[in-house]
Amino acid sequence: VLDFTVENLTAEEVARLRAIYEPLTHSVRDLVDATIRTEVGAEEVAEAKAAIDAATARLRTKQVDGAFGIRFSSDGDQMPWGNAVTGMRNPTAPPLVVEHESDGGVFADFHLGAAYEGPPGHVHGGVAALILDHILGEAASSPDSPRLTGTITVRYLRTTPLGPLHVEARIDRTEGVKTFAVGHISDDQGVTVRAEGVFIQPRWTRD
């Protein structure tokens, strides 16, 4: 059984925490990109490293044990702020901001830069799988009924360029505890990667 921490934070408290930590995450995301691309020399790198280590030590003076987890606000909203794909507090997340459509479909418009590279100038195939796994899972889940990936198949039509991208997914059908979802990533020339997956309602959420 997974540990979903209930914090019962008010909407005001959630907004206050977001205002503190979201700008920090943006800055670290920018630093990640600069770290990959920089060509400055040894001395400047050493000085930047020392400043970064000092900032890290300061941030670690008070921190949660282990990973961030998922917390809930008092109105039941999930706060998956550490999530590897959508986490507002996770600098390795693009992050995806997932939009829900009235017909149950979900989509996100996002941008992938240097941190997501596989083939030169292109998205790592595994990063495409990461994003599709997440978005199909969001399409298959509802707030009161999370679903975890059972099996996912990802088909690569062509390499996906780094830059502005779109991803979308929807439920194809549901059979008992299994929900079948489909989706794809596209650039401005069309679809680059397709996925289909089976998502399972965890035993501990079944009645």
Place this chain on the structure above:
Amino acid sequence: VLDFTVENLTAEEVARLRAIYEPLTHSVRDLVDATIRTEVGAEEVAEAKAAIDAATARLRTKQVDGAFGIRFSSDGDQMPWGNAVTGMRNPTAPPLVVEHESDGGVFADFHLGAAYEGPPGHVHGGVAALILDHILGEAASSPDSPRLTGTITVRYLRTTPLGPLHVEARIDRTEGVKTFAVGHISDDQGVTVRAEGVFIQPRWTRD
């Protein structure tokens, strides 16, 4: 056609560049973890952010255009230092250090922390797919014959805990330009995720 930049760096120059940039990447990876987990207050966060922004600006005074790409040393070794899974210069990469066995199999022992979370305390299912896509691709490829993912199927046996993990892959069979590879991720209790994939020799590398 992908742009593989040839730099013809000597082994000494490669070692010199690694000595400059690898410690910086380690530090930024540590900062990413601290950014997700910190609970310090608004003032300390703002001060850390200012120091980070200054370091980023300094690193950006000289940088490559776009993503890092793949460069080659003079002895033909690839330097995929920006790679999202293995990149020595990519703070979002765990990074995986892939070992090659004499029978053609590949494996890596690695550690996933807070940055890779999906379900509370557990690896994001998509991160497992990311890592399996990479390692199956490495098993299917050889230095003179890279192969890109055609299709990959990932099966989740149970949720994978954050912490020390193992991944391995091998070629199942090759049929013309298609190589079929299989692999899995395991923790100390056994296999958590299995994958099988078809990897294609790109048209531009065929004779």
